[in-house]
Amino acid sequence: MSKIAAIDTAQVHLRAHPDLVVQGAKGAHDKSDFLLVRVMTSDGITGFGEVSATPLWSGEDGTTAEHFVRRIIAPALVGAPLTPVGALESTMDRLIAGNPFTKAGVAIALWDAYARTLDVPLVEALGGPYRREVPIKLSLSGDDEHLRKVQAAAASAGFRAFKVKVGLGVDGDVRRMALAREIVGPDGFLGVDANCGWTRAEARRAIRLLAPYDPAFVEQPLAASDLAGMAELRGEGFPVVADESVFGMTDLVRVVEARAADVVSVYVGKSGGPGRAVELGRTAAAFGLGTLIGSNGELGLGAAAQLHVACALPELTTEFPSDIIGAHYYAEDILASPLDSDGRFVRLPDAPGLGVRPREDVLSLFEEKS
Structure with missing residues (x-):
């Protein structure tokens, strides 16, 4: 049975395209601080996820997410079976109240790894x-x-x-x-x-x-x-x-x-x-x-x-x-x-899991944080 071997993270900071910045009732969304999540399994499968959070709207950001993922979520999930993913999501709920965007970033990586283990697109x-x-x-x-x-x-x-x-x-x-x-x-x-x-x-x-x-x-x-x-x-x-x-x-x-x-x-x-x-x-x-x-x-x-x-x-x-x-x-x-x-x-991409992966220079950010 495939188990979770490691969970790590990397922060990415990006600005919106200057001609497309959204200005709404809750303020302008001109930049985002993302936390990328990588899940590696005992079978050599890697899944990726993304925490897409803005403090003004959700109360979460890349810094808070990284703390929760590295200090609380990863120690609890590493060594656990990859499936069922729903059980891992329930574990995160017991560990941390609220913070759905942070949990979603980890869950995306878990689901990506699971679908890649099955060699099917995530949608399946x-x-x-x-x-x-x-x-x-x-x-x-x-x-x-x-x-x-x-x-x-x-x-x-x-x-x-x-x-x-x-x-x-x-x-x-x-x-x-x-x-x-x-x-x-x-x-x-x-x-x-x-x-x-x-x-x-x-x-x-x-x-x-x-x-x-x-x-x-x-x-x-x-x-x-x-x-x-x-x-x-x-x-x-x-x-x-x-x-x-x-x-x-x-x-x-x-x-x-x-x-x-x-x-x-x-x-x-x-x-x-x-x-x-x-x-x-x-x-x-x-x-x-x-x-x-x-x-x-x-x-x-x-x-x-x-x-x-x-x-x-x-x-x-x-x-x-x-x-x-x-x-x-x-x-x-x-x-x-x-x-x-x-x-x-x-x-839809026609490939296993999410069907996409980060650029090589983005992947190197994980190694820098390890």
Whole structure:
């Protein structure tokens, strides 16, 4: 039986592509500190994962994640059987409260190693594939010339579907959406994402004023805990997407009971790993909720995990593109070979595990930390 022989980490610090920086209700996302995770097994198999965390949003970052992985998680998991991966995830839960993005980085590496041990793509280990490509979108933010610059850069990368960052003041939100609609045209796909930035009164006013610009959906219009308010907004004519309101299964149950959303944005990071993300998406579907894959600005390894999860879900809301943006968002990629993405779709790699691996110079960072 394959056992975990070692777990190590390497930090990577990257800035967003200057023309694509997201400015939302929770601040600007212009850089990210990632923690890469490597799991090595007794059979000589290596799996890779990625902690994609931002302190402002999740309370986690590469430094806190590295401490937890090296000092607490690795000593507990090394020597344990690689399977079942779910048991290893439960061990992490007993060791550390919260910190789902940190646990997800380790879980991605464990699932990658497990699928490589089986010599199958991760999507097959997760129960798929139900599809081999996923439609994607990119966020538009800022005002006036900045928004035009972001959209032009996104369009040059192939993107044709977008969501506009709002929740920064209703009047400015409406002007931003009006400009975005003008730029992408009457038939272009546009949703809006408030990132918890509106009060109930602001949300009702904003939705009424945004209606002429035909938003495809309204994402997280209210505070994560205001499920009653979100349920009321579902009657305003546009699908409501729950994002910050749903991290794990307990949150999903609350959203279902409150009838607070039409669609749930599932993250590999929020869920605590690929297996749990698939479980969350399947449960949402069982209760009649749509599912899309949300983003915390993942790099190549995280984006690959997002993609495998999306393709392992029996029901994915493909009319609302997912947020698997990967290296499009950053000034450089860390993968030896990038994911196959043209801005409209991202496609599964045909290789075991995640189907991707870091560049050689990135791999050398693990050796420096050992």
